[in-house]
Amino acid sequence: MEFRLSDEEAAFQAAVRRFGDRVLRPHERAIDAEGRIPDEVLRAMAELGLLAMPVPTEYGGMGASAVLTELAAEEIGRGDFSMATAVFFLLEAGWGYLLSKHGTEEAKREVLPPVCRGEAFLGIATTEPTGGSDLANLRTTARRDGAEFVLHGEKAFVSGVEEAKRLGGGHLTLAKSSAGGFDFLYVPTRTSGVATQRFENMGRMGISTGGLTYSDVRVPERYLVGAEGKGFECAMEGFSVARTFVSAACIGAAERALETGRAYIRERRAFGQPLGKFEAIQFELVDLWTQVEAVKWQCRRAAWLLDTYPLKGDPSHRSEVDLAVASVKLTAPPIAFECVKRVMMWFGAAGYTKDVGLELGFRGIMSYLVGAEGGLNIMRIILGRELLGKEFLPYK
Ligand SMILES: Cc1cc2nc3c(=O)[nH]c(=O)nc-3n(C[C@H](O)[C@H](O)[C@H](O)COP(=O)(O)OP(=O)(O)OC[C@H]3O[C@@H](n4cnc5c(N)ncnc54)[C@H](O)[C@@H]3O)c2cc1C
Structure with a gap:
C-alpha cells in the first residue's frame, strides 16, 4: 500500500494547481456572469493536456490514468469554484475515455482529436423530460436502417448543448434499440434534425444545460459505441x-x-x-x-x-x-x-x-x-x- 503521490503525480498536481490559481480563479466570476468558459481558458487547458486527458495519445489525449485525472479534477474544482470548468473537464475526460475504449476506430480518429484540442465538446445525453434516474424506461428510440440509425426522441438537462453547437461536437446518447436493449450513439449536435434548447439554471452558469430534440436524426453506424443493443x-x-x-x-x-x-x-x-x-x-x-x-x-x-x-x-x-x-x-x-x-x-x-x-x-x-x-x-x-x-x- 502506498499513499504518497509519485514524483510525477505531485509535479502534475502542482502544475494544475498553478493553472487553477493563475487562470481559473481570475476568470471564475466572468465565467459565471457571462455564461461561458472563455476560449483562452480552453486553449490553456488544451496546452496543459487537460482536455479529455485519459484519451490515448494516438487520438490526441495524454493517455492519463484515472488517478492523474482525479488529481486534476480536484484542482479544477478548487480553481473555478463555480464548478463550470470542472463539469466541462470531467464530462470530456469520462466520456472521451469511454469513446476511446468502445468507439469504432473511425469515430475515435474523427471525434477525439478536436475534443482534446478544445475545438469540440463531448458530453452525455441520457436524461429525458420523463426522468433521469429510471434510465431503463427512457423513450428515445434508435431504429437501424441499413448502415445508419434513425433517432427519435427528446433529452433534457443535458450539459454542454450550447458548447457542442458553438464549438462543434456532440453527445453520447442512450436510446432504445430496434435490436432489443439499448444503443449508445455519438450524435453530433450539428446533425440535421437535432434541435437544442437552453435551460436557465441557478448555478455553474459557465456551461449550458438544456434539451435536445431528435426528429428523424440519421446517425452513421460508425458512431455506435459498444455493441448494438449493449x-x-x-x-x-x-x-x-x-x-x-x-x-x-x-x-x-x-x-x-x-x-x-x-x-x-x-x-x-x-x-x-x-x-x-x-x-x-x-x-x-x-x-x-x-x-x-x-x-x-x-x-x-x-x-x-x-x-x-x-x-x-x-x-x-x-x-x-x-x-x-x-x-x-x-x-x-x-x-x-x-x-x-x-x-x-x-x-x-x-x-x-x-x-x-x-x-x-x-x-x-x-x-x-x-x-x-x-x-x-x-x-x-x-x-x-x-x-x-x-x-x-x-x-x-
Ligand atoms: C446541472 C445539471 C446538469 C446535468 N447534466 C446532464 C447531462 O449532461 N446529461 C444527462 O443525461 N443528464 C444530465 N443531468 C440530469 C441528471 O442526470 C438527472 O438530474 C438525474 O439523473 C436525476 O434525474 P431527474 O432529475 O429526472 O430526477 P428523477 O429521476 O425524477 O428523480 C427525482 C428524485 O427522486 C429520487 N429518486 C428517483 N428514483 C428513486 C428511487 N427508486 N428511490 C429513491 N429515490 C429516488 C432521485 O434521486 C431524485 O432525487 C444534469 C442535471 C443537472 C442538475
Whole structure:
C-alpha cells in the first residue's frame, strides 16, 4: 500500500494547481456572469493536456490514468469554484475515455482529436423530460436502417448543448434499440434534425444545460459505441468514471471553501479574540476537514480501482468498483456543500455577498445534490444492491 503521490503525480498536481490559481480563479466570476468558459481558458487547458486527458495519445489525449485525472479534477474544482470548468473537464475526460475504449476506430480518429484540442465538446445525453434516474424506461428510440440509425426522441438537462453547437461536437446518447436493449450513439449536435434548447439554471452558469430534440436524426453506424443493443452497460461503465471525477471536483471545492474559511477565522475577531479560538467554530473546521480528508482518499482509491481493474473484468472487481464509486459520489457532494454552507456562516453577513464569492460554490455544488451524474438515492440503490444482492432492489 502506498499513499504518497509519485514524483510525477505531485509535479502534475502542482502544475494544475498553478493553472487553477493563475487562470481559473481570475476568470471564475466572468465565467459565471457571462455564461461561458472563455476560449483562452480552453486553449490553456488544451496546452496543459487537460482536455479529455485519459484519451490515448494516438487520438490526441495524454493517455492519463484515472488517478492523474482525479488529481486534476480536484484542482479544477478548487480553481473555478463555480464548478463550470470542472463539469466541462470531467464530462470530456469520462466520456472521451469511454469513446476511446468502445468507439469504432473511425469515430475515435474523427471525434477525439478536436475534443482534446478544445475545438469540440463531448458530453452525455441520457436524461429525458420523463426522468433521469429510471434510465431503463427512457423513450428515445434508435431504429437501424441499413448502415445508419434513425433517432427519435427528446433529452433534457443535458450539459454542454450550447458548447457542442458553438464549438462543434456532440453527445453520447442512450436510446432504445430496434435490436432489443439499448444503443449508445455519438450524435453530433450539428446533425440535421437535432434541435437544442437552453435551460436557465441557478448555478455553474459557465456551461449550458438544456434539451435536445431528435426528429428523424440519421446517425452513421460508425458512431455506435459498444455493441448494438449493449449500450446500457457501456453508459453505466462511463458513469463509474465520470462520477469519480465529479466527486474529485467536489473535494477540490470543499478544500477551497475550508482554506477560505480557515484564513478568515484566524483574522476575524469577536469578543476580543479571533473566531478560530471559539471551539464552536474551531471544532466545526476540524470535523469538516476530517470528513473531506476521508472522502478525498476514498475518491483516490476509486480512481485507483478504475486503473487497476478493467471495468468489464471479473464481476467481483466490477462490484468493488461500483461500491467505491457510488459511496464516494454519495459523500463528496454533500460534504462539499456543507463546507461551503458552514464557511458562509463563519463569514456572517459577508458570507452572503457576491464579493466573498462563496455563493458561486453554493450554487454550483448544489447541481450534484439534485442529480447531475446520478442522484444520491441512486447511489444508495447501487450500494444496497451490492451489499444485499439484486433481490433487494427496491423496484422490479
Ligand atoms: C446541472 C445539471 C446538469 C446535468 N447534466 C446532464 C447531462 O449532461 N446529461 C444527462 O443525461 N443528464 C444530465 N443531468 C440530469 C441528471 O442526470 C438527472 O438530474 C438525474 O439523473 C436525476 O434525474 P431527474 O432529475 O429526472 O430526477 P428523477 O429521476 O425524477 O428523480 C427525482 C428524485 O427522486 C429520487 N429518486 C428517483 N428514483 C428513486 C428511487 N427508486 N428511490 C429513491 N429515490 C429516488 C432521485 O434521486 C431524485 O432525487 C444534469 C442535471 C443537472 C442538475
